[in-house]
Amino acid sequence: MKKTIAVLPGDGVGPEVVNEAIKAIRTVGEKFNHKFEFVHGLIGAAAIDKTGNPYPKETEKLCRSSDAILFGAIGDLKYDSDPTLKVRPEQGLLKMRKNLGLYANVRPINVFESLTDKSPLKKEIVEGVDFVVVRELIGGIYFGKRGRNKKGDQAFDTSAYSRKEIIRVAEFAFKLATRRNKKITVIDKANVLETSRLWRETVNELKIKDEKLKIDYMYVDNAAMQIIKNPKQFDVILTENMFGDILTDEASVLTGSIGMLPSASIGEKVILYEPIHGSYPKAAGKNTANPIGAILSAAMMLDYSFGLKEESRTIYESVKKTLKRGLGTKDIIDKNPLSTSELGNVIISFI
Numbered sequence: 001m002k003k004t005i006a007v008l009p010g011d012g013v014g015p016e017v018v019n020e021a022i023k024a025i026r027t028v029g030e031k032f033n034h035k036f037e038f039v040h041g042l043i044g045a046a047a048i049d050k051t052g053n054p055y056p057k058e059t060e061k062l063c064r065s066s067d068a069i070l071f072g073a074i075g076d077l078k079y080d081s082d083p084t085l086k087v088r089p090e091q092g093l094l095k096m097r098k099n100l101g102l103y104a105n106v107r108p109i110n111v112f113e114s115l116t117d118k119s120p121l122k123k124e125i126v127e128g129v130d131f132v133v134v135r136e137l138i139g140g141i142y143f144g145k146r147g148r149n150k151k152g153d154q155a156f157d158t159s160a161y162s163r164k165e166i167i168r169v170a171e172f173a174f175k176l177a178t179r180r181n182k183k184i185t186v187i188d189k190a191n192v193l194e195t196s197r198l199w200r201e202t203v204n205e206l207k208i209k210d211e212k213l214k215i216d217y218m219y220v221d222n223a224a225m226q227i228i229k230n231p232k233q234f235d236v237i238l239t240e241n242m243f244g245d246i247l248t249d250e251a252s253v254l255t256g257s258i259g260m261l262p263s264a265s266i267g268e269k270v271i272l273y274e275p276i277h278g279s280y281p282k283a284a285g286k287n288t289a290n291p292i293g294a295i296l297s298a299a300m301m302l303d304y305s306f307g308l309k310e311e312s313r314t315i316y317e318s319v320k321k322t323l324k325r326g327l328g329t330k331d332i333i334d335k336n337p338l339s340t341s342e343l344g345n346v347i348i349s350f351i
């Protein structure tokens, strides 16, 4: 098989972790006889510095002409400290998601057995946790009308969802649940928000078409509690953009570190893969960030975009083996932690 992968390392620790993911994909390519070509592009603060634009036209072109996208992270302290700036790195990511129509963000929350004592939560609560959050990614408050009044002393952000937007992501979650334990929890705030009421109405109508799926609804405030109190009750969580953003950071605590979690953003055509962690600017260039989220994102790519199940599994098993030996970066290992590249090397040695 021959595939072209767009690589957008972005900011902070993005380049370091993406590098390890590339190593993993290359190694799998050698082992299974596939040819993967990597073409680099600019995004985020890195792109602003070079072009003035956080999502240059060439990057969009590269994404559209590639078979998959591997993305690192976005965000830079120099932009965080000044809220008045008009051009911001995050705009690059949001524009890319929107332009490429990446409406379903899939974030699997799996707890590796060897890391059950790394979570601040009790072992009994986190062991065996295995659920997937499907986060709607290109609607809601992230993309609604926002602004200020004339005087500038009042601001607003609006959340809007259409039936069509809800249906496409819900159908995706339904399909996913069918391949898993057939249970979907829709998380919303239907006791307050009209958008949430439309979500319930719409998902309920879809449900009628598939009798086997069990659908529950849960308010987001309760869900925030349930995720840490009894996370094993979840199989597939379906939720809107902002709730999904917040709840997946929370859920990452179950796994021991936010550095562990991969994601895929699915649209009509090309799929984007990225670790869910941010750019972690304080660690940038230090070779200490956890590359596993990025490496597992590569594993998702091989499966979802290229249908290479065994190859994908090989990466996953190599990560598992590495963790079982007690190896990891400093976010998950106290004694003798490995560097980013050392951990990557161990993982590819198992591939």
Ligand code: IPM
Residues within 6 Å of the ligand: 074, 075, 090, 093, 245, 276, 278
């Ligand atoms: C994420 C990130 C982004 C988001 C930021 C960087 C805009 O937090 O992918 O979860 O809020 O979606």
Ligand code: MN
Residues within 6 Å of the ligand: 245, 246, 249
């Ligand atoms: Mn986030």
